[in-house]
Amino acid sequence: MDRFDEIWRNRFQQDEIEPAPWNTPGENVWKAIEKGVLLEKRRKRKPFIFLLLGALALGATLLYMGLQNGEIAELTGLGSEIGVKTSLQSEQSEAESSYEISPAESKSTSADKADGTVELMTPQTSVAGVPGTSNVELESTFPASESLTTTAEEVASGIDDKPPVLSEQQPVHLRDQSPLYREGTGFESFEESFFSGDGGFLSKNIAEVSTTGISATEKLLPRELSLFSLSDIDNLQENIHLRFSDNTETLADDLKFFGSGLRSGLAVWATSVNSTYREDLVAFDFDYSRRDMGWFAGLEIFYSLNSKLDFSAGFVYERATGSSHHNSSLKYGVSSEDPQSHSHNYSELVATPFGFASAEFSLIRNSEVEGDEIDLLADFESEHTIENYSFPLTLRYFPLERGGNFTPFITAGVGINRLSVVQNTLKKVDPGHEAFDFKPLESNTNLTTELQQTHIDARLSLGLNANIGENWSANLSIEYIRGMSKIFESGPYYSRINRGWVSISAQRQLF
Amino acid sequence: MNGPDTDKKLIEAVKRGSQASFEQLYKRYKTNLFVVCLRYAKDRSTAEDYLQETFVKVYKNIEQFDPNKGLFEFWARRIAINVCLENIRSKRLYTLSISRAEHMEFNESDALSQMSTRELLDMIKTMPVGYRTVFNLYVIDGFSHKEIAERMGIAVGTSKSQLLKARKYLQGLITEQVKVLNQNHG
Secondary structure, eight states, X not given: OOHHHHHHHIIIIISOOOOOGXXXXXXXXXXXXXXXXXXXXXXXXXXXXXXXHHHHHHHHHHHHHHHHHHHHHHHHHHHHXXXXXXXXXXXXXXXXXXXOOOOOSOOOEEEXXXXXXXXXXXXXXXXXXXXXXXXXXXXXXXXXXXXXXXXXXXXXXXXXXOOOOOOTTSOEXXXXXXXXOOTTTHHHHHHHHHHHOOOOOOOHHHHHHSOHHHHHTTTTSOGGGOOSOHHHHHHHHHHHHHHHHHHHHHHHHTTOOEEEEEEEEEEEEEEEEOOOOOSSOOTTOOOEEOOEEEEEEEEEEEEEEETTEEEEEEEEEEEEEEEEEEEEEEEXXXXXXXXXXTEEEEEEEEEETTEEEEEEEEEEXXXXXXXXXXXXXXXXXXXXXXXXXXXXXXXXXXXXXXXXXXXXXXEEEEEEEEEEEEEEEEEEEEOSOTTEEEEESOSOEEBXXXXXXXXXXXXXXXXXXXXXXTTEEEEEEEEEEEEOSOSEEETTEEEEEEEEXXXXXXXXXXX | OOHHHHHHHHHHHHHTTOHHHHHHHHHHHHXXXXXXXXXXXXXXXXXXXXXXXXXXXXXXXXXXXXXXXXXXXXXXHHHHHHHHHHHHHHXXXXXXXXXXXXXOOOOOHHXXXXXXXXXXXXXXXXXXXXXXXXXXXXXXXXXXXXXXXXXXXXXXXXXXXXXXXXXXXXXXXHXXXXXXXXXXXX
């Protein structure tokens, strides 16, 4: 390299270039950079957004599937009910009788033969105008046949001798007038009445329709006495059983419900800083931090999985205020101070558990000091206000079934959090030298954004649940929330937010 | 706290998403990097565009920067140079000058060393883009002719000839300036 090149290179590469108007970019440049950076951040966030959307879609799908299953269960119950009716109708159809019969206030009929070997359990259908009937109206174009009215003895003898037969050309309409027969509940009463009653009559048609008792005694009834297809009865039996089992599910379904609640309480934020690093003090060294106090309020929806387990999702807003301290070194140049006010203005990055806060302040020299450059070890005290949104997903377990006056519960879950606002106020700078006084220049400063605003926690709570009215309940709980992700990290330090909540909430069962 | 330590902490903060720390970095290096851009750009406005693009690229690629392997300033300077070259290439600004620089003997190194950085920069900016780019890359930024040829998509010989012409062009400007100064003093 010759002398010419060396001069050029030194001038532009090695020599310090003092800022001057000609080499200072315009203000608009930084604004344009900020826009570019914002676009870049958005681009980087896209995968996260897609993940979040994916998780939401998955959750919605699972929820939908859960709802669908619930509906299917209900439909299955309804379907079996319809199935019974259809079977009944089918039986009617096979008999080519145009009667309509509904299981009314039927009672099991016990027909003891003389030898006592056969016990028939048949439903009793009360027929209007027929002795022993009350609620069933017979609509018929022919007079009530005695084949429709018979005693237990007649039943037994009739079976043996001449099965009671209704003419297929003689339609019989039995319309149920019983209040016990109605959509959805008629068969329950039918079942009850069937197995508990006595007396009645047996006819081919009735037997075909009123099936359950007969199928229940299928083994006891001599085959040759069967006036109907046992396989058909088997089908009906299945339907009946399905129906009964659905009744059980219906009862269980009653324990599944959606609800919503309002929740509020006191929060204690304990920001844990992992390191006790106390080496040479630099601007980023933490000294210690204190607990912050605050409050929170939120909404939640829950889904009761059974009498002991709830799943809930919610939205909670929190606000907390606290303070933290740290030490840092400052230099005060006497010769370079403002000659009028004998002061120096400082623009520092102040360390807080929630990241660095830019702070501007002034140190005023109030008396003479020795030397031109004074090294100060300053104590910084900051007050910060934090706002946080969280989306908790929890399972609540009632060791004792809920419903009592005070039912204990335990919850466990996770929370997705977003720190929305973190404001820092530099309350005090103690320069550690009596010749200098602190003067704030800026009251509030937003924390710098090295803060990881989105953070995850795990939460556990204990509480009591009390019924306070129809569909209403109140909860009192103590919750510990452990930060699972770092909200701030610098060198050997990282911070996590742990919180303690004492909360009360009111919940209402919606549907 | 010295510069590299501060850089390291600021960069770590930027990596975690700190815009304020990034602004601090910008404030620390905007002057030096702007001068780089001024050297390559035809005017101030273009240099500002280059600077903006440089810092956005710095932010975008900050994860790749390892403070233990080198100084941030060198890394950022390389990015700035790349940005300038990309723009020059994309806009087909490499219309390598075929104008003949007057052959002049250069013995005015004292005069050169007395000139301010801004005066030197103004001289650079008066050069045709081909001269200017090769001169910047070779003399100031330390690239070899082979590297320049690869980056600019030209032959090594072209790079050498452009440099020769650039030198002579600048020497001519300096000589003229010295003459003017001598006349003023005389």
